Amino acid sequence: MKSRLLGLLALPLLLATQAAAIPPPPLPDPAAQLRDQALAGDTIAWDLIEGLTTEVGQRMAGTEAESRARAWMVRHLTALGFGNVHVENFDMPVWVRGEERAEIVSPFPQQLVVTALGNSGATPARGIEAQVVGFDTIADLEEAPDAIVQGRIVFVSHAMQANQDGSGYGPFGRARREGPSIASRKGAVAIVIRSIGTDHHRNPHTGVQNWAEGVRPIPAGALSIPDAEQLQRILRRSGGPVRMRLTLTPRNIGTRQSGNVVAEVPGTDPAAGVVLIGGHLDSWDLGTGAFDNAAGVAITVAAAHRVMQAGRPRRTIRVVLFGAEEVGGNGGTDYFRRHRGDNNVVLVAESDFGADRVWRMNASLAPANAALGRHISWLLAPLGVVRGTAVANAGADLGDWARAGTAAIDLNQDGTRYFDFHHTPDDTLDKVDPAQLRQNVAAWTAMLAAVANAQEAIAPAPRN
Amino acid sequence: MKSRLLGLLALPLLLATQAAAIPPPPLPDPAAQLRDQALAGDTIAWDLIEGLTTEVGQRMAGTEAESRARAWMVRHLTALGFGNVHVENFDMPVWVRGEERAEIVSPFPQQLVVTALGNSGATPARGIEAQVVGFDTIADLEEAPDAIVQGRIVFVSHAMQANQDGSGYGPFGRARREGPSIASRKGAVAIVIRSIGTDHHRNPHTGVQNWAEGVRPIPAGALSIPDAEQLQRILRRSGGPVRMRLTLTPRNIGTRQSGNVVAEVPGTDPAAGVVLIGGHLDSWDLGTGAFDNAAGVAITVAAAHRVMQAGRPRRTIRVVLFGAEEVGGNGGTDYFRRHRGDNNVVLVAESDFGADRVWRMNASLAPANAALGRHISWLLAPLGVVRGTAVANAGADLGDWARAGTAAIDLNQDGTRYFDFHHTPDDTLDKVDPAQLRQNVAAWTAMLAAVANAQEAIAPAPRN
Numbered sequence: 001m002k003s004r005l006l007g008l009l010a011l012p013l014l015l016a017t018q019a020a021a022i023p024p025p026p027l028p029d030p031a032a033q034l035r036d037q038a039l040a041g042d043t044i045a046w047d048l049i050e051g052l053t054t055e056v057g058q059r060m061a062g063t064e065a066e067s068r069a070r071a072w073m074v075r076h077l078t079a080l081g082f083g084n085v086h087v088e089n090f091d092m093p094v095w096v097r098g099e100e101r102a103e104i105v106s107p108f109p110q111q112l113v114v115t116a117l118g119n120s121g122a123t124p125a126r127g128i129e130a131q132v133v134g135f136d137t138i139a140d141l142e143e144a145p146d147a148i149v150q151g152r153i154v155f156v157s158h159a160m161q162a163n164q165d166g167s168g169y170g171p172f173g174r175a176r177r178e179g180p181s182i183a184s185r186k187g188a189v190a191i192v193i194r195s196i197g198t199d200h201h202r203n204p205h206t207g208v209q210n211w212a213e214g215v216r217p218i219p220a221g222a223l224s225i226p227d228a229e230q231l232q233r234i235l236r237r238s239g240g241p242v243r244m245r246l247t248l249t250p251r252n253i254g255t256r257q258s259g260n261v262v263a264e265v266p267g268t269d270p271a272a273g274v275v276l277i278g279g280h281l282d283s284w285d286l287g288t289g290a291f292d293n294a295a296g297v298a299i300t301v302a303a304a305h306r307v308m309q310a311g312r313p314r315r316t317i318r319v320v321l322f323g324a325e326e327v328g329g330n331g332g333t334d335y336f337r338r339h340r341g342d343n344n345v346v347l348v349a350e351s352d353f354g355a356d357r358v359w360r361m362n363a364s365l366a367p368a369n370a371a372l373g374r375h376i377s378w379l380l381a382p383l384g385v386v387r388g389t390a391v392a393n394a395g396a397d398l399g400d401w402a403r404a405g406t407a408a409i410d411l412n413q414d415g416t417r418y419f420d421f422h423h424t425p426d427d428t429l430d431k432v433d434p435a436q437l438r439q440n441v442a443a444w445t446a447m448l449a450a451v452a453n454a455q456e457a458i459a460p461a462p463r464n
Numbered sequence: 465m466k467s468r469l470l471g472l473l474a475l476p477l478l479l480a481t482q483a484a485a486i487p488p489p490p491l492p493d494p495a496a497q498l499r500d501q502a503l504a505g506d507t508i509a510w511d512l513i514e515g516l517t518t519e520v521g522q523r524m525a526g527t528e529a530e531s532r533a534r535a536w537m538v539r540h541l542t543a544l545g546f547g548n549v550h551v552e553n554f555d556m557p558v559w560v561r562g563e564e565r566a567e568i569v570s571p572f573p574q575q576l577v578v579t580a581l582g583n584s585g586a587t588p589a590r591g592i593e594a595q596v597v598g599f600d601t602i603a604d605l606e607e608a609p610d611a612i613v614q615g616r617i618v619f620v621s622h623a624m625q626a627n628q629d630g631s632g633y634g635p636f637g638r639a640r641r642e643g644p645s646i647a648s649r650k651g652a653v654a655i656v657i658r659s660i661g662t663d664h665h666r667n668p669h670t671g672v673q674n675w676a677e678g679v680r681p682i683p684a685g686a687l688s689i690p691d692a693e694q695l696q697r698i699l700r701r702s703g704g705p706v707r708m709r710l711t712l713t714p715r716n717i718g719t720r721q722s723g724n725v726v727a728e729v730p731g732t733d734p735a736a737g738v739v740l741i742g743g744h745l746d747s748w749d750l751g752t753g754a755f756d757n758a759a760g761v762a763i764t765v766a767a768a769h770r771v772m773q774a775g776r777p778r779r780t781i782r783v784v785l786f787g788a789e790e791v792g793g794n795g796g797t798d799y800f801r802r803h804r805g806d807n808n809v810v811l812v813a814e815s816d817f818g819a820d821r822v823w824r825m826n827a828s829l830a831p832a833n834a835a836l837g838r839h840i841s842w843l844l845a846p847l848g849v850v851r852g853t854a855v856a857n858a859g860a861d862l863g864d865w866a867r868a869g870t871a872a873i874d875l876n877q878d879g880t881r882y883f884d885f886h887h888t889p890d891d892t893l894d895k896v897d898p899a900q901l902r903q904n905v906a907a908w909t910a911m912l913a914a915v916a917n918a919q920e921a922i923a924p925a926p927r928n
Binding site: 050051053054055056057058065107108109110111113200201202203225226229230233234237287288424425426428429430431 | 517665689690889894
C-alpha cells in the first residue's frame with residue numbers, strides 16, 4: 001500500500017509544478033464566454049426544433065406544409081430580433097407520394113414495408129406483379145445480362161454500414177441514386193432497394209434519385225431494412241421464382257412555389273463582408289425532420305442569436321434557411337444563382353447532419369487566415385472537437401460557394417446514428433439529445449463570434 | 465508495487481487451498497451435458513424462428529395465415545421425429561384490421577401513426593372528427609367528469625417504463641385493457657392511447673382489449689410513442705382546442721377455425737405422467753412475431769428435441785403450440801377445457817416472453833420435490849440463472865393448469881427490451897440474438913431433462 005499512497009500524495013504536487021510552467025490565461029475571450037454560456041444553458045435551439053417539428057411537422061418541398069414552415073420561421077426570426085427577415089421565393093417541380101404497398105405473392109405470401117424514392121415512376125392503382133431478381137450490390141446489377149432483368153422487379157440488398165463521418169452514404173447511396181436508372185435501362189419493370197440506412201426498424205428510408213438522360217421512369221422503392229433482409233431470406237429459401245406485387249402511385253403535380261428564408265445579424269463594418277450560414281427548412285414527408293434538418297436551422301439561428309445578443313459583430317451574419325434541399329437542392333441553387341455576384345460573402349458554413357456532437361472542424365481558409373483557424377481550433381478544443389485536414393465542402397446548399405472559392409468551415413457532427421433515422425418516419429424530436437444539441441450551439445457560437453469579429457480580412461481559400 | 469505483486473502471487477495458492485475443501489465433482493450429469501451442447505451449438509431454435517417468420521410471416525389468430533402456420537409446424541415437427549403430431553381445432557370469433565389513420569386537423573395539421581387495438585369499434589370510412597381531451601394516466605380519466613369526455617376523443621399518455629421482469633405491463637397496460645371501456649362509458653366517441661411500449665419508433669403497439677359488460681364499442685387505437693409525445697406537445701402548445709380526424713375500420717368477420725398443434729416425446733413410463741410445455745403459434749398481424757412468440761415455439765420444440773435425441777425420457781414431454789393466444793387465449797382455454805380431466809399432467813411450463821436470456825427460475829413444486837428444484841437450480845446456475853421466490857404462473861396458455869394446482873416452472877426471460885418490439889411491426893427476426901436464444905434452449909433442455917427423468921413422483925404444488 002505504501003508506494004500507492006505515496007503516488008497519490010505526489011500527484012497534486014506534480015500538477016502544481018506543471019501549472020507553474022504554463023503561461024497565465026489570456027484575457028477573457030468573448031467568443032469563449034459565449035461558447036460556455038451556450039453549452040451551459042442554450043434553450044433557443046431546442047425550442048426551435050420542438051416548435052417547428054410540432055407546430056408544422058413534415059415540410060415536404062413545394063407543398064403547403066413547407067410554406068407554413070416559412071411563415072413560422074419568419075414569425076420566430078422576427079420575434080428573436082433578427083434584421084432583414086424576408087423570403088426569396090422560387091418555382092420548382094413537385095413530386096408527391098401516393099399509395100405504397102409491396103406484397104410477396106408466392107411462394108410465401110406476406111406484406112413488406114416499402115416507400116417510394118423521390119421521382120419514382122408510378123404503377124397502376126392495382127399495382128404490378130412480377131418475379132423478383134436479387135443483386136447483392138449495385139455493381140452486380142450493372143454487370144448482369146439484360147436478359148435476367150427484363151420484365152422483372154430488381155432488388156438490391158447491399159447493406160450500408162455506419163461511420164462516424166457519414167462516409168458510407170456516398171458509396172452505399174449509389175443503389176438509390178443510380179440503381180433505378182440502371183434497372184430501367186436493362187428493362188426492369190420496377191426496382192426495390194434495401195433502404196440506405198443503418199437501423200433495424202420497419203421504417204423505410206426515402207431519398208431523391210434522378211433519372212439519367214433518356215431513361216424511362218419506373219416505380220422505384222426502398223424496403224425497410226428488416227423487410228429487405230426478409231426478402232433476401234425469401235429468395236434464399238424459395239427454391240424457385242419469387243413473385244411480388246408492388247403498388248407505388250406517386251405523381252408529379254407540376255410547378256409549385258418554394259423559398260429561402262433569410263435573416264441577418266447586421267454588422268458594424270459593411271466593408272468587412274458577410275458570413276453566410278444556414279441549414280434547410282424543408283424535410284422529407286415521412287417524419288417531422290427533427291434531425292434533417294430542423295436541427296441545422298435551430299443550431300445556426302441559435303448561434304447567430306447568441307452573437308447578436310453580445311453586441312453587433314463586425315461582419316454581418318446572414319442565416320439562410322433553404323427550401324427544397326431534399327429533392328434536389330433547389331433552394332441552394334437558386335440562392336447561389338441570385339447572389340453569387342454580390343461579392344461580399346467572405347465565408348460560408350452549413351449545418352445539415354443532425355444534432356449529435358460536433359467532433360471535427362474542417363476549415364478552408366487562405367494561408368493568411370491561419371491565425372483565425374488556430375483561434376477557432378482553440379475555441380473548439382474544450383468541446384472535444386478536433387481539427388481535420390479535409391477541404392470544407394459547406395454542405396449541399398452552400399457547396400456552390402465553397403466550390404467557387406469562398407472560404408468555408410465545416411463543423412462535422414457525429415454521424416454514427418444519423419442514418420438510423422435519416423429520411424424515415426423515425427426522424428422525430430425524441431431522437432435529439434439536448435446536451436449534444438447545446439454542444440452544437442456552443443461550437444457554432446464560438447466559431448461565428450470568432451469569424452464575424454476577426455480584425456483581419458478573410459480571404460478566399462486557395463483553389464485546388 | 466511489492467505488496468501488490470505479493471497479492472497477485474498469493475491468489476492461485478489461495479484458490480488451490482479453497483478448491484481442496486470442495487468435494488470432487490459428481491458423475492457427469494446427462495442434463496448438464498445436454499445443456500452444454502445446446503449452449504454451444506443449438507441451431508434448431510434459430511431455424512424454426514427463421515422458417516416460421518419467413519415462410520409464413522404474420523399469423524393472426526383465426527386467419528388463413530395462422531392455418532398455414534399450423535401446417536408448417538406439423539410438417540416440421542414430423543420431420544424432427546416427434547410422435548403423435550396432430551392439430552386440435554376450435555372455433556373462435558375473428559376481428560380483422562382495416563384502414564388506420566389519425567390526423568390533427570387543427571391547430572397544427574399533420575398525420576400521426578396509429579393502429580387499432582384488438583376488438584376496436586369502427587369509424588365510418590371517412591373517419592370521425594372531434595376534439596381531443598388528454599389525460600396523463602388512466603386514473604385521471606376515471607376521475608374525470610363525464611362532461612369533459614362526452615363527444616370527444618380521449619387520449620391517455622401514461623408512459624410505460626421498462627423493467628427486467630416485465631412488471632410494467634400489468635399496471636401500464638390498463639390504459640389499453642380498460643381505457644376503451646372507461647372512455648366509452650363516459651361518452652367518448654373514440655380513444656387513442658400512447659402505445660404500451662418502451663421504444664421510441666414510429667411503430668405503434670397493438671394488443672387486445674375486451675369491452676366491459678354492456679359497454680358500446682368505440683374506435684380504440686394506439687399511437688406510436690413518438691406520435692403520442694407529439695400529441696402531448698400539440699395539446700400543450702395549442703392554447704385552444706385540438707381537433708383530430710380518426711379513421712379506424714376494423715371489422716368482425718364471424719366465426720373461424722383456429723387450433724392447437726400438439727407433438728410428443730413419448731416417455732418410457734406412462735404412469736410417471738406428462739410434462740406439458742409450449743408457446744403460442746399465432747402472432748399479431750403487424751410484425752412477423754419473432755419474439756412473440758416464434759421464440760417460445762422454437763425454444764420449447766428445440767429443447768424437447770434435444771431430450772428426445774438423448775434417448776427416451778421417463779416421462780412423456782408434450783409440446784403444445786397454442787392458437788389464438790394474442791386475441792384472448794382461446795387456444796389455452798380450449799386445451800384446458802378439453803384435457804383438464806386427463807389427470808396425467810404432472811408439470812407445466814410455457815415460454816412466451818421473447819428470446820433474451822433466461823435470468824430467473826420460479827418453481828411451484830411440492831415440498832417433496834425440493835431436491836428436484838435444487839437439481840434444476842444447480843443445472844441453471846452456470847447459465848447465470850437465479851432462483852426466484854414467486855409462484856410460477858406458467859404463462860397465458862398454461863396458467864389454468866398452474867392455478868388448478870399442477871406443478872409449474874417459469875424460466876423468466878430478460879424483458880428489458882421486450883416491450884420495445886411487443887405487438888409492433890418491429891417484432892421481426894433481426895431482433896433475436898442467437899447467443900441468447902441458445903442460452904434459452906440450454907436452460908429449457910436442462911430443466912426438461914431433469915423433470916422428465918426425475919425418479920421421484922412430481923406432486924402438485926401446495927395450494928395457497
